[in-house]
Amino acid sequence: MSGNKDDKSLPAKLNIFAHIYRLFYGNKSLDSKRKISGWLMLLPVLPAFLLVIIFPAVMGIIQSFTDAGIAAMAAGIGSEFFEIVNFTGISNYIELFTDAEFWEITFRTFLLVFLAVFLQYVSGLVLALLLDEELKGFRWFKNVVMLPWVVPVASMVVIFNWMTAPNYGVVNMLLESAGMEHLTTNWFGSITFAFPIIIIMHVWRNMPFYALTLFAGLSAIPQIQYEAAEVDGASAWQKFRHITLPNLKYPSMVVIVLHVLWTFNNFDIIYLSTGGGPVGTTEVLATEVYDLAWDLNLMGQAAAMGVIMMLVMMLFSGLYMKLVGGDV
Amino acid sequence: MMNDKKDGGLFKLGKYVLMSLYVIFVLAPFVWIAYSSFRLESNLFAGEFFSNPGGLTINNYLRALDGANFLDFFINTFIISVITTIIVTFLALLGGYALSRFDLKFKNQIILGMLSSQMFPHVLLIIPFFAVMSGFRLLDTYFGIVLTHIVLGLPFGIWLIKGYFDGVPQSLDDAARIDGLGSVGILFRIVLPVAAPGVAVAAFYAFMVSWGDYLFVSIISQSADTRTLTIGLDNFLGATQIQWGPINAATVLTVLPTIVLFAVLQKWIVKGLTSGAVKG
Numbered sequence: 086m087s088g089n090k091d092d093k094s095l096p097a098k099l100n101i102f103a104h105i106y107r108l109f110y111g112n113k114s115l116d117s118k119r120k121i122s123g124w125l126m127l128l129p130v131l132p133a134f135l136l137v138i139i140f141p142a143v144m145g146i147i148q149s150f151t152d153a154g155i156a157a158m159a160a161g162i163g164s165e166f167f168e169i170v171n172f173t174g175i176s177n178y179i180e181l182f183t184d185a186e187f188w189e190i191t192f193r194t195f196l197l198v199f200l201a202v203f204l205q206y207v208s209g210l211v212l213a214l215l216l217d218e219e220l221k222g223f224r225w226f227k228n229v230v231m232l233p234w235v236v237p238v239a240s241m242v243v244i245f246n247w248m249t250a251p252n253y254g255v256v257n258m259l260l261e262s263a264g265m266e267h268l269t270t271n272w273f274g275s276i277t278f279a280f281p282i283i284i285i286m287h288v289w290r291n292m293p294f295y296a297l298t299l300f301a302g303l304s305a306i307p308q309i310q311y312e313a314a315e316v317d318g319a320s321a322w323q324k325f326r327h328i329t330l331p332n333l334k335y336p337s338m339v340v341i342v343l344h345v346l347w348t349f350n351n352f353d354i355i356y357l358s359t360g361g362g363p364v365g366t367t368e369v370l371a372t373e374v375y376d377l378a379w380d381l382n383l384m385g386q387a388a389a390m391g392v393i394m395m396l397v398m399m400l401f402s403g404l405y406m407k408l409v410g411g412d413v
Numbered sequence: 414m415m416n417d418k419k420d421g422g423l424f425k426l427g428k429y430v431l432m433s434l435y436v437i438f439v440l441a442p443f444v445w446i447a448y449s450s451f452r453l454e455s456n457l458f459a460g461e462f463f464s465n466p467g468g469l470t471i472n473n474y475l476r477a478l479d480g481a482n483f484l485d486f487f488i489n490t491f492i493i494s495v496i497t498t499i500i501v502t503f504l505a506l507l508g509g510y511a512l513s514r515f516d517l518k519f520k521n522q523i524i525l526g527m528l529s530s531q532m533f534p535h536v537l538l539i540i541p542f543f544a545v546m547s548g549f550r551l552l553d554t555y556f557g558i559v560l561t562h563i564v565l566g567l568p569f570g571i572w573l574i575k576g577y578f579d580g581v582p583q584s585l586d587d588a589a590r591i592d593g594l595g596s597v598g599i600l601f602r603i604v605l606p607v608a609a610p611g612v613a614v615a616a617f618y619a620f621m622v623s624w625g626d627y628l629f630v631s632i633i634s635q636s637a638d639t640r641t642l643t644i645g646l647d648n649f650l651g652a653t654q655i656q657w658g659p660i661n662a663a664t665v666l667t668v669l670p671t672i673v674l675f676a677v678l679q680k681w682i683v684k685g686l687t688s689g690a691v692k693g
Binding site: 120122123124126127129130133134140141142144145148158159160166211212215218220223226227228229230231232233235236237238239240241242243244245246247248250252253255258261289293297343346347349350352353356357370371372374375378379384387388391392394395398399402 | 428429431432435436438439440442443445446449457458459460461462504505507508510511512514515516517523526527529530531532533534535536537538539540541542543544545547548563564567568571595596597600621624625627628632642643644646647649650657660661664667668671672675679680682683
């Protein structure tokens with residue numbers, strides 16, 4: 086750095102920059118100078134983390150022990166908040182745990198996560214294998230396959246609503262022209278079909294992500310492993326079972342964990358398409374937290390439910406790290 | 414890749430059929446909404462796939478742009494997303510570089526913290542966020558929404574860029590340092606050009622998060638002044654008499670910017686998003 090030379094040529098007292106420079110860098114080694122630049126670069130980011138991780142966690146936990154409503158939240162984060170709310174101990178949690186509906190919604194959330202992630206993984210893996218075949222005429226597909234993932238959820242919901250509309254939606258039109266008129270229905274308004282359509286939307290949106298991740302994983306498998314297996318006379322299934330699948334273990338874990346978190350926490354797919362209906366048949370924890378907080382003005386109870394969601398996901402991630410941490 | 418010389422013709426045909434089904438599943442919704450957005454509204458409800466050749470029109474687009482503040486929402490969304498993208502990209506560059514190149518104390522904790530922020534349910538985050546925004550009088554302002562979107566997009570952005578920088582050899586830095594460049598100079602003149610694809614991905618992700626966000630805007634925005642497209646679409650859909658013509662056009666207009674941006678950055682995005690999972 087040329088700074089050292091400059092400050093020798095000036096009276097040190099007058100040179101405030103040299104002073105600051107020395108404050109930071111002093112006589113330290115090159116290595117620690119670099120460390121300080123590192124921290125300076127990270128500096129603007131740290132408040133964001135404070136805001137996104139520590140603060141909401143602490144605030145959410147505090148709220149979950151109170152009877153806070155929207156008025157208390159609008160009062161801000163100062164002492165006013167504590168003047169308005171009453172601490173009610175663990176009553177929010179007791180209320181949730183003794184409510185049959187809470188358990189029903191929790192079960193449905195787990196069911197959604199399991200079915201969506203399972204279907205996404207299987208369909209994504211099959212697509213990855215197909216992409217890997219480099220079928221003639223379909224090579225362009227991997228360049229556009231991510232499209233469902235990049236469009237806003239709100240527009241996806243409009244598109245699916247339009248396609249499944251009761252009288253003039255294309256799904257019903259197709260059924261009619263195939264002579265299956267008795268199957269046409271108001272899909273999103275149906276107790277039977279609303280939940281499956283939500284799963285289909287999850288699959289449509291996220292399956293490409295699995296496919297491309299697994300495809301990248303496939304491309305990384307050394308060809309020589311397959312050649313060796315061929316010499317040993319392995320069948321296609323044996324090659325898949327003993328070479329392809331084990332090599333995909335790490336990318337599979339990563340996509341599955343990411344999507345368990347995303348699906349479990351996802352709010353807008355369900356909220357914008359069915360709002361949890363019809364008659365609560367698609368309500369999940371995320372939409373219920375939103376309704377409790379902003380429609381029913383039960384911020385405390387909503388926070389308690391949010392904290393439970395957070396704990397479940399932390400438990401899941403911890404378990405995952407324990408399982409994977411050892412052998413990757 | 415897998416040797417398929419021995420495959421029977423029937424097996425091969427099966428693969429093509431299956432692939433075609435995937436193509437239809439993924440792309441048909443886009444084709445259908447684009448097609449519908451150009452059809453005369455009277456034809457939309459006729460229950461026919463094709464109508465007479467004169468049945469296409471841009472009327473739906475004109476009506477969408479004309480009514481219900483759509484243009485205002487579009488401009489709001491655009492301003493918010495662009496500012497968010499610029500700030501997130503800049504901060505993620507600095508943060509990603511710091512975490513990739515410097516041996517900082519608590520470095521692993523910071524990285525772990527960033528990843529664990531993906532675990533927080535956003536519906537829980539929004540409750541304290543509302544309190545903060547209300548406390549600082551930022552409700553119903555661009556600034557409040559931009560701030561929220563920055564916080565949402567930053568952790569993943571830093572993680573992506575850090576991963577990319579990790580792939581740029583340290584020897585490049587060292588050579589530049591000997592030539593007298595400081596850390597910031599090295600970042601912007603040496604490492605950035607090499608890691609540009611990763612940066613493009615992080616920028617795209619930030620844009621996508623901001624452009625598509627419904628949850629946070631629905632709470633922080635209180636009037637049409639700050640409302641965005643996703644809220645607008647939801648309002649359209651909630652109307653008692655749904656105007657399918659204009660809604661379809663509005664949806665296409667909402668989707669279009671993300672698709673255009675994706676098309677431009679497509680090669681990098683696919684590589685950038687999936688590389689983290691393959692590294693092992």
